[in-house]
Amino acid sequence: MSDMPNKATGQPSAHSRRAFLRTAGLAAGGAALGGGVARGATPDPLITEVQPWAMFLGEGVDATPYGMPIHFEDHVVRRNVEWLTADPVSSINFTPIHALEGTITPQGCAFERHHSGAIELSKEDYRLMITGLVERPLVFTYGDLTRMPRITRTAFCECAANSGMEWGGAQLNAVQFTHGMIHNMEYTGVSLRTLLNEAGVKPEGTWIYVEGADASSNGRSIPMEKALDDCMIAFHANGEALRMEHGYPVRLVVPGWEGNLWVKWLRRIGVHDGPIESREETSKYTDLLPEGRARKWTWEMHAKSVITSPSPQMPISHGPGPMVISGLAWTGRGKIDRVDVSIDGGMNWQTARLAGEPGSKALTRFYLDHIWDGEPMFLQSRAIDETGYVQPSKDQLRAIRGVNSIYHNNGIQTWYVNARGEAENVEVS
Amino acid sequence: MSDMPNKATGQPSAHSRRAFLRTAGLAAGGAALGGGVARGATPDPLITEVQPWAMFLGEGVDATPYGMPIHFEDHVVRRNVEWLTADPVSSINFTPIHALEGTITPQGCAFERHHSGAIELSKEDYRLMITGLVERPLVFTYGDLTRMPRITRTAFCECAANSGMEWGGAQLNAVQFTHGMIHNMEYTGVSLRTLLNEAGVKPEGTWIYVEGADASSNGRSIPMEKALDDCMIAFHANGEALRMEHGYPVRLVVPGWEGNLWVKWLRRIGVHDGPIESREETSKYTDLLPEGRARKWTWEMHAKSVITSPSPQMPISHGPGPMVISGLAWTGRGKIDRVDVSIDGGMNWQTARLAGEPGSKALTRFYLDHIWDGEPMFLQSRAIDETGYVQPSKDQLRAIRGVNSIYHNNGIQTWYVNARGEAENVEVS
Numbered sequence: 041m042s043d044m045p046n047k048a049t050g051q052p053s054a055h056s057r058r059a060f061l062r063t064a065g066l067a068a069g070g071a072a073l074g075g076g077v078a079r080g081a082t083p084d085p086l087i088t089e090v091q092p093w094a095m096f097l098g099e100g101v102d103a104t105p106y107g108m109p110i111h112f113e114d115h116v117v118r119r120n121v122e123w124l125t126a127d128p129v130s131s132i133n134f135t136p137i138h139a140l141e142g143t144i145t146p147q148g149c150a151f152e153r154h155h156s157g158a159i160e161l162s163k164e165d166y167r168l169m170i171t172g173l174v175e176r177p178l179v180f181t182y183g184d185l186t187r188m189p190r191i192t193r194t195a196f197c198e199c200a201a202n203s204g205m206e207w208g209g210a211q212l213n214a215v216q217f218t219h220g221m222i223h224n225m226e227y228t229g230v231s232l233r234t235l236l237n238e239a240g241v242k243p244e245g246t247w248i249y250v251e252g253a254d255a256s257s258n259g260r261s262i263p264m265e266k267a268l269d270d271c272m273i274a275f276h277a278n279g280e281a282l283r284m285e286h287g288y289p290v291r292l293v294v295p296g297w298e299g300n301l302w303v304k305w306l307r308r309i310g311v312h313d314g315p316i317e318s319r320e321e322t323s324k325y326t327d328l329l330p331e332g333r334a335r336k337w338t339w340e341m342h343a344k345s346v347i348t349s350p351s352p353q354m355p356i357s358h359g360p361g362p363m364v365i366s367g368l369a370w371t372g373r374g375k376i377d378r379v380d381v382s383i384d385g386g387m388n389w390q391t392a393r394l395a396g397e398p399g400s401k402a403l404t405r406f407y408l409d410h411i412w413d414g415e416p417m418f419l420q421s422r423a424i425d426e427t428g429y430v431q432p433s434k435d436q437l438r439a440i441r442g443v444n445s446i447y448h449n450n451g452i453q454t455w456y457v458n459a460r461g462e463a464e465n466v467e468v469s
Numbered sequence: 470m471s472d473m474p475n476k477a478t479g480q481p482s483a484h485s486r487r488a489f490l491r492t493a494g495l496a497a498g499g500a501a502l503g504g505g506v507a508r509g510a511t512p513d514p515l516i517t518e519v520q521p522w523a524m525f526l527g528e529g530v531d532a533t534p535y536g537m538p539i540h541f542e543d544h545v546v547r548r549n550v551e552w553l554t555a556d557p558v559s560s561i562n563f564t565p566i567h568a569l570e571g572t573i574t575p576q577g578c579a580f581e582r583h584h585s586g587a588i589e590l591s592k593e594d595y596r597l598m599i600t601g602l603v604e605r606p607l608v609f610t611y612g613d614l615t616r617m618p619r620i621t622r623t624a625f626c627e628c629a630a631n632s633g634m635e636w637g638g639a640q641l642n643a644v645q646f647t648h649g650m651i652h653n654m655e656y657t658g659v660s661l662r663t664l665l666n667e668a669g670v671k672p673e674g675t676w677i678y679v680e681g682a683d684a685s686s687n688g689r690s691i692p693m694e695k696a697l698d699d700c701m702i703a704f705h706a707n708g709e710a711l712r713m714e715h716g717y718p719v720r721l722v723v724p725g726w727e728g729n730l731w732v733k734w735l736r737r738i739g740v741h742d743g744p745i746e747s748r749e750e751t752s753k754y755t756d757l758l759p760e761g762r763a764r765k766w767t768w769e770m771h772a773k774s775v776i777t778s779p780s781p782q783m784p785i786s787h788g789p790g791p792m793v794i795s796g797l798a799w800t801g802r803g804k805i806d807r808v809d810v811s812i813d814g815g816m817n818w819q820t821a822r823l824a825g826e827p828g829s830k831a832l833t834r835f836y837l838d839h840i841w842d843g844e845p846m847f848l849q850s851r852a853i854d855e856t857g858y859v860q861p862s863k864d865q866l867r868a869i870r871g872v873n874s875i876y877h878n879n880g881i882q883t884w885y886v887n888a889r890g891e892a893e894n895v896e897v898s
Contacts, residue, residue: 109712119534131531144573395657
């Protein structure tokens with residue numbers, strides 16, 4: 041009872057915190073954690089001697105008006121997989137989710153996909169056109185958009201191909217590459233509904249077709265119901281303007297739906313009486329089933345979760361005893377209700393602690409405070425969303441969808457952790 | 470009724486959105502906003518011609534593994550005020566809040582204050598000591614901290630001196646400098662309570678004294694009640710590791726209390742039977758009252774708000790008609806309940822729309838969708854928090870606290886906006 045998470049605050053209860061280290065069966069906390077002063081061990085020179093950083097002035101900060109991460113963190117960067125795409129101008133950059141914490145993804149290392157390079161488009165040169173089955177075709181400048189009622193919300197953006205390599209079995213040995221085609225940012229902009237209402241959608245206008253200003257244009261069809269629901273014409277992310285590679289000055293945000301719909305450098309919204317069946321929704325972004333037919337219009341991202349630490353890029357760096365199992369969960373259907381964690385490949389499950397009130401269609405951080413006995417583990421996490429949907433195993437997915445798919449693999453991920461604390465991408469049946 | 474904000478979603482109601490531009494007494498939305506296609510005006514070459522960014526490939530992104538803002542946004546940076554501090558190694562950098570949106574502050578442009586420069590301290594060299602009136606003096610390595618139950622929360626960090634120049638009347642003509650000593654980040658770390666409970670605070674231990682590893686050490690006393698409440702030993706902000714100038718690898722987070730207590734490069738927590746009365750809480754961070762006595766231990770930041778756009782750095786760039794008045798509100802006492810906006814210097818007030826559910830001790834974004842008649846305005850905002858506290862006028866503050874203070878000026882800010890849309894820092898009585 042006392043070890044149950046406190047749902048209201050997302051914090052462990054005072055009792056469970058107090059007991060945390062002592063339940064490890066070890067002596068005082070400091071000893072358990074390797075501290076020195078309580079044990080009379082060899083004095084730690086970093087404590088007993090005055091260090092240079094306390095003897096001399098540090099660096100002034102004014103020389104870097106826009107700050108960057110400290111050089112010790114140079115490995116925490118977005119990365120591509122060279123063989124995955126043909127050319128750097130059509131590439132994918134994966135979020136280093138193994139090294140991040142909390143829920144927000146900084147723009148500088150946030151997942152992004154571009155089909156014909158990132159374009160430099162100034163606010164002055166920006167135009168957004170609404171055409172097709174509307175009463176009043178309209179063109180908006182960037183300045184026009186800033187005059188319309190503004191909204192702010194946090195949303196995850198996940199590529200439909202995230203974890204796509206896993207259809208064929210455990211392959212990429214890094215959570216950055218198995219699950220890093222995702223970011224979670226606080227977006228600000230204008231409701232797409234506001235713009236469509238200004239243009240006046242005709243009764244026969246049941247779909248929109250959205251295009252970017254880049255050479256690929258990356259056109260996608262979206263049903264009017266979603267267009268009028270929670271889509272956003274966004275110009276800021278995490279407070280500041282969108283970065284160039286995230287669609288500066290304006291991108292579309294389609295909460296809960298696959299990232300390919302979140303068109304960057306958004307230039308046109310056509311209102312139509314049906315979908316366009318573009319390349320990006322016929323040749324790509326459909327799911328080939330075993331019998332040869334393809335699922336299409338599979339926009340919604342289903343409940344999914346993954347343990348980010350420990351993971352292959354984040355081995356356990358200490359011996360047995362207290363540790364934190366940290367991960368991310370999300371669902372395109374609304375809010376995460378619960379996350380379970382298993383250390384034995386799914387035979388037994390424990391309910392994880394959520395780090396705060398889950399947001400709708402946003403990343404949720406979960407934690408399991410665990411006492412590691414030093415034995416190998418098969419770590420798994422399983423998300424359950426507010427609709428009652430339970431994240432499936434990879435085998436459950438394959439039984440229905442076969443192994444021809446690239447997209448929409450939300451199967452349970454397994455990390456095998458050996459006695460040295462090293463983690464590896466594996467599958468258990 | 471239909472123009473009331475929808476508190477549940479933080480979005481304007483569907484009706485108010487639909488009617489927004491038409492109530493301006495203008496023709497169709499496009500015309501009202503300067504759009505061209507519906508009016509048969511001179512064709513806009515940016516719409517009718519194919520632009521270079523659609524004809525050629527853009528830039529690959531892989532060359533910048535950690536991304537930076539696009540050069541068009543080079544002016545959106547943290548800035549100091551050269552005469553405010555003696556030397557760049559004891560300086561303040563102000564958040565460009567005029568140009569930000571939503572609530573999150575990116576680390577790269579977030580307010581920070583350093584007293585003896587930013588120090589380079591690796592995780593390997595990091596130690597945190599708990600000493601004094603405890604059962605078990607302890608030393609924690611960085612790795613030790615990562616093994617303890619982890620928490621994540623968003624909190625604002627405001628310098629007690631934010632708006633301090635305003636005690637003497639309207640002076641600095643930029644919201645970045647009148648109100649930019651603040652940031653709002655999602656912090657992850659360990660509850661300070663967890664560490665203190667591990668050390669075992671003796672009954673006579675009623676205060677802690679926190680010190681940084683830099684030469685200034687910036688020591689501050691904090692009563693045990695707050696230390697055991699919601700303080701955090703933080704190692705990540707907005708997902709990633711703290712930047713060097715924000716205290717890498719570990720800083721203290723003291724939600725709702727003045728920024729000077731949020732000690733960076735935290736090296737020691739002493740448990741004591743009283744406050745230390747350090748330089749930072751006697752010579753500094755006390756408030757000299759008119760009769761010559763000083764208020765002390767004024768840690769809590771009271772409810773405050775400010776309109777960030779329009780403001781002196783963000784003039785209205787268009788003529789009369791629809792516009793968005795955007796601002797920030799916060800309180801160290803918990804959640805913002807309501808924000809009112811006045812366009813006539815406080816004679817009449819309208820309730821602003823909050824951009825989402827306010828977080829506790831975190832920035833809240835507010836919006837007022839306004840139809841500007843082109844006449845001059847005296848813009849003000851007034852925050853009310855969940856305790857019922859109402860943000861005072863500057864004169865109300867001065868009547869009680871005089872004009873000798875530097876710290877804790879949370880008075881209502883006025884921007885005079887002239888008919889050209891230019892804004893200026895003024896006071897109205």
